[in-house]
Amino acid sequence: MTAFLILVLSGLQVESETLSPGNEFTTFKIEGRKIGIGICYDIRFEEMARLYRNDGCEMIIYPAAFNMTTGPLHWELLQRARANDNQLFVVTTSPARDLAADYVAYGHSMIVDPWAKIIACADEGEQTVTADIDFAIVDQVRQQIPVFSQRRLDLYGTELK
Template structure:
């Protein structure tokens, strides 16, 4: 990678295998962050959804922490500072106002500061006959805010898992100038094979930007079995890099100049019939 280039940024996606031991989960994440830094020298590192706890409504309150004062936040802050990198810290259960619990993504800057947090906006309440039933709303509250970060002049939107199914959210990030959307996510063995890659390529194609997802590794002994296959999709909707289902680190060089190239060559943004329809933030 040309370190002098402002248009190219190296990402490292950490697809992590979790357990019911929070301390061990965080320790594993820290170890993999260090490994990624040594092997790939990334500018930005992303972690999976619910990387410090099992994914399940009965676990969220038990594992919930305050942000930024909790154990997991403090460890991610130190890691970002020690390694001088940006960390999109997957998600953890957050203990919020009035004992509310949120599924929250924290983002840490190279100075160790919390630069953003995104509370999952769309709660995963589904019931697929013969497949899976899950109701996040049994435990979690929904976030109400869009979240963008700026890394070296590049605007990046943050979503969490089920958020990726809502194209309006991605469109509003595009309207706001985002060149990438990062979704920590944990699709399952019902929705993963059907929609995981499809949704990422759809959001990338619709909005002509990079889409990045980071999943937990697959653990077939877990109560909720994650699909894996963490992925980077480019603005042409091509899969740039992808993991399999195992625990691994995926590194990718992101050339942000591709965003503008695609948008100029297929100028759908300026061709929209805004006299007939629009997607607006309220």
Template sequence: MFKMASKFRLALVQLTVRASKSDNLARASALIKEAASSGARVVALPECFNSPYGTKYFPEYAEAIPGPSTHALSKAAKENNVFVVGGSIPEEENGNFYNTCTVYDPEGSLIAKHRKVHLFDIDVPGKIAFQESEILSPGNQLTFFNTPFCRIGVGICYDIRFPEMAMLYAQRGCKLLLYPGAFNMTTGPAHWELLQRGRALDNQIYVATVSPARDEKASYIAWGHSSVVSPWGEVIATTEHQETVVYADIDVDYVKEVQQQIPVHSQKRQDLYRVEDLSDLVGVE
């Protein structure tokens, strides 16, 4: 395990996701190793990293947890001595399907599991219609975990559109929010960066998003552009749409500096805007 530190390197693996689950797992493991060798201490994968994204694929690729995909993540975390935020996989439990992110510490232990709370149900006439709720069930908890560097909150894709969720994470001491996601060619160019910067600036914390690489032949084409935004609302690391690893050096002390410079997160404000209706959504300590 790492010593307590205020700075660490974050790696976002913008993975090319193919039809072969075993190939996806092997490639993800290889890129986690590459990220660790480049100094990353926290490595994150994209949404549905082991499976093509789409309601017709979820039942076919779904696994119980633990299962083959989560075993590969645990092994990669332990072998490379890093925290692994495992994007998401289709999960099956008791006949229900979930879009689920698992998190592992450097010893390979499962320390958090987040089921996507807000399902992706949209209809933009003439552009895109998608209904995750046709197959998936929603999660009902916020999820955060502790590292020697800071507390990190987890959301999945559509979760980023809900500012109350990010605010609850910030109130609970998260300094970084990680959103594995797969925005598309309609909402990606319009909202991907805007939402990241909004959540970061609202809460004066780091926000990172991890997308699959773009596959023009896929039935669902991901936008790509995995990015990290600072507490000042600046994009400090990003990429285009090809497979790559994006790195950013996270400075937890900078979060404190920004919050002191523009003190919008006083205890008085937190008391005034506390979201009591969501108080039962408790994270992982």
């Protein structure tokens, strides 16, 4: 959805030189469960994750390639925040770290549950991350902490345009 320009210690990264922003939300279903797709920088926007949640998603998948500056600081934090804020699973995939590459990815593909608990995580190397996903946890979290029914939509809201 979003292309960006960022200046990091290793130099200027201009994502928009190779990617263009999308203009719609992408979802699909597996066994009746709705899953949303975002990419890399999209994970920084809580509103986007909220719109997916409002649309009935129980998981969001973010293919991403955070670098060695933003990765250690933001990668886990953002995944756990999106999972917690929206009471859904967050799955991220990242290239393995290759110190000889022009762009060095942080790695650490991860699966986070709706409690914001990391249930599977790779390190910086090449690995396959798997986990059994129990979508009943989504319902449990949403029942135990019913933040969506307690929001003050008379004061604020997030709506698709």
